[in-house]
Amino acid sequence: MVEETVRHLLISGIGALKGGIFQEAKIEGVGDVDGDVVCTNFKLDGKVKVDGSVSAQKVEMNGVAFITGSLRSDSMSVQGKLEVKGDLIGEDLQLNAKLIVKGRCETESLRANGSLRMGMLNAGSVHIELNGTSHIAEIGGGHIHIQKQSAVSLNKWLKAPEIPPVSKLTAQMIEGDDIYLEYTTAAVVRGTNIIIGPGCKIGLVEYKAKFDQDKKAKVERAERI
Amino acid sequence: MEEELISKKELLDLTGISYGQLYRWKRKQIIPEEWFIRKSAFTGQETFFPKQRMLARIDKILHMKDGLSLDELAEMFSPIPSGQSIRVLDILERNIVSRSSVELAAPYVGQSELYNFEQTLYLYILDQCLLSGEMSLEEGPQLLRTLMEHYGKYEGKNCDVLMIRKMGMSVVMMLSAGSEAFFESGAKIIFRVSVAKCIEELKLKISTL
Numbered sequence: 239m240v241e242e243t244v245r246h247l248l249i250s251g252i253g254a255l256k257g258g259i260f261q262e263a264k265i266e267g268v269g270d271v272d273g274d275v276v277c278t279n280f281k282l283d284g285k286v287k288v289d290g291s292v293s294a295q296k297v298e299m300n301g302v303a304f305i306t307g308s309l310r311s312d313s314m315s316v317q318g319k320l321e322v323k324g325d326l327i328g329e330d331l332q333l334n335a336k337l338i339v340k341g342r343c344e345t346e347s348l349r350a351n352g353s354l355r356m357g358m359l360n361a362g363s364v365h366i367e368l369n370g371t372s373h374i375a376e377i378g379g380g381h382i383h384i385q386k387q388s389a390v391s392l393n394k395w396l397k398a399p400e401i402p403p404v405s406k407l408t409a410q411m412i413e414g415d416d417i418y419l420e421y422t423t424a425a426v427v428r429g430t431n432i433i434i435g436p437g438c439k440i441g442l443v444e445y446k447a448k449f450d451q452d453k454k455a456k457v458e459r460a461e462r463i
Numbered sequence: 464m465e466e467e468l469i470s471k472k473e474l475l476d477l478t479g480i481s482y483g484q485l486y487r488w489k490r491k492q493i494i495p496e497e498w499f500i501r502k503s504a505f506t507g508q509e510t511f512f513p514k515q516r517m518l519a520r521i522d523k524i525l526h527m528k529d530g531l532s533l534d535e536l537a538e539m540f541s542p543i544p545s546g547q548s549i550r551v552l553d554i555l556e557r558n559i560v561s562r563s564s565v566e567l568a569a570p571y572v573g574q575s576e577l578y579n580f581e582q583t584l585y586l587y588i589l590d591q592c593l594l595s596g597e598m599s600l601e602e603g604p605q606l607l608r609t610l611m612e613h614y615g616k617y618e619g620k621n622c623d624v625l626m627i628r629k630m631g632m633s634v635v636m637m638l639s640a641g642s643e644a645f646f647e648s649g650a651k652i653i654f655r656v657s658v659a660k661c662i663e664e665l666k667l668k669i670s671t672l
Binding site for chain 2: 379415
């Protein structure tokens with residue numbers, strides 16, 4: 239069943255190609271891909287629109303990507319902007335980006351710095367540094383850590399083209415074993431060990447073992463269960 | 464088909480598992496998506512589960528966890544048939560399917576020393592239905608033909624096999640799991656078998672081979 243021919247999908251400059259099964263998918267410039275792409279490595283420098291789903295062992299994106307189907311990969315590294323209309327399923331997900339997922343997002347590990355918009359995030363370990371407004375309706379997982387972006391050097395800040403907008407996360411529900419939150423607005427937070435850091439507005443906290451709250455956080459109700 | 468539901472909070476309380484475990488099992492698809500039933504509550508949305516099935520599943524996961532990795536567990540609970548082939552001799556010796564069912568099915572499924580997983584599954588479902596006493600031997604081929612013709616179309620999605628009877632006439636049909644079906648008066652549902660459940664049982668039996 240396995241065909242030994244090795245095909246590559248290559249776009250340099252501007253181009254449009256059909257999807258298929260490839261060893262390497264490499265887009266430098268602006269590309270349009272029509273159909274599902276299955277490959278070992280998916281690499282983007284520039285901009286791509288995939289009309290279909292992408293399944294790759296390794297995904298590396300620098301630029302802007304729009305995928306109308308789902309994206310599946312064991313290892314993903316994204317810089318820039320990624321929009322996925324379907325589901326985003328991975329093992330190890332590293333982002334320095336704006337990420338929009340219309341379906342569900344499931345991964346063993348998520349490390350993100352940026353702004354995220356999605357309905358449901360299910361991850362073994364979540365580490366998000368907020369940069370801009372994020373909205374995730376439900377977060378569930380083992381270890382959940384959400385913080386404001388760590389300090390930016392003055393030099394870098396002065397060079398920034400615009401003053402970054404207020405960084406915050408809004409969520410409906412956050413559930414996990416160990417939870418640390420900063421600058422997060424949520425209706426319900428449930429877990430074993432919960433620490434609510436500065437800038438949080440939480441409706442209800444339900445904890446099993448440990449609960450801590452920063453002076454600058456607002457928690458309407460906290461219950462031990 | 465009203466089933467008793469249990470809320471997520473009660474479930475964790477009762478079983479002692481953590482949110483992390485529950486979400487991991489969901490990611491690994493050891494607990495099927497359909498079991499997460501959303502209902503609105505005063506705190507927004509709450510998740511409920513079918514109580515009996517969920518408790519049974521968690522019990523199985525916790526008891527088998529020592530021997531199997533999560534991925535192996537996922538494989539066992541997945542509604543997708545495994546790629547394994549099974550010797551007819553083993554099927555009979557292990558009493559996975561009774562001899563009379565194997566003989567009944569042979570002309571339809573094909574006479575062979577080795578059956579693939581799907582074929583074994585058809586035999587197993589046939590055997591279960593016959594053993595329950597609800598289906599007669601003459602109706603067996605109907606069931607087999609329906610399964611062989613249509614099961615593949617579900618592409619691994621959960622489905623049920625259903626038999627209705629009216630005035631002695633029986634009809635076998637397949638439905639996607641969880642869907643509701645209504646019939647005219649006088650028609651009686653003889654059985655409704657979940658294929659996913661049969662796969663799970665069968666995989667468990669085969670895994671000890």
